[in-house]
Amino acid sequence: MSMRSLVAITLAILAFGGLAMAAGGTRVAHPALGRTATTEDVAAWDVSIGPDGKGLPPGRGTAETGEAVYLAKCVGCHGEKGAGKPNDRLAGGRETLASDQPAVKTVGSYWPYATTIFDYVRRAMPINEPKSLTHDEVYAVVAYLLKINGIISDGEIIDAQSLPRIKMPNREGFVPFARGQ
Structure with a gap:
């Protein structure tokens, strides 16, 4: 295995390990992975507008x-x-x-x-x-x-x-x- 490959693998392991520790440690505000989305969370993004215009806001x-x-x-x-x-x-x-x-x-x-x-x-x-x-x-x-x-x-x-x-x-x-x- 080349030195370049070894360094790349080591960096990948450290990065994924850091992510795993962050997920298991203190809660991260964004993107809040691992928690159930609230009704308010879903409503904020559930704003699709189809061809018929249903759901278009006032304005x-x-x-x-x-x-x-x-x-x-x-x-x-x-x-x-x-x-x-x-x-x-x-x-x-x-x-x-x-x-x-x-x-x-x-x-x-x-x-x-x-x-x-x-x-x-x-x-x-x-x-x-x-x-x-x-x-x-x-x-x-x-x-x-x-x-x-x-x-x-x-x-x-x-x-x-x-x-x-x-x-x-x-x-x-x-x-x-x-x-x-």
Whole structure:
């Protein structure tokens, strides 16, 4: 056995041993492995929004308001008007919808439901502070993303009633998956 392999194995054993001692010793606040999740723990993460919009929270936003939020919290990763490269692009690509596999996967060319955009932004953005946007800010950012992709017009109000009714350009571009079969 080489010296490099021996060092790697030793470090792995020490790391796993340290984790085991931490789990058996004092309780660690996060991620709280080994304890039963409370109803409150589950409720905080049980916020999925499906295509029908069931579970969308109260709130509203416009593209104009969303642009201000976007410039303050999103432009650093996603670029001006969603032109981030290579994987953080949010706008454009609709011309690739004619192919079997859209080459440019953005909000306007790939996502099948506007409610999914809300769900994702609310949970995961901004990347350095997920779940930090208010419901109004999420609605506004989604409105801005829909506007820069040519899906909605200036002045449209996005809320729990209007968002599920938006027909995304690639809605029919996915094969339905029947769960539980």
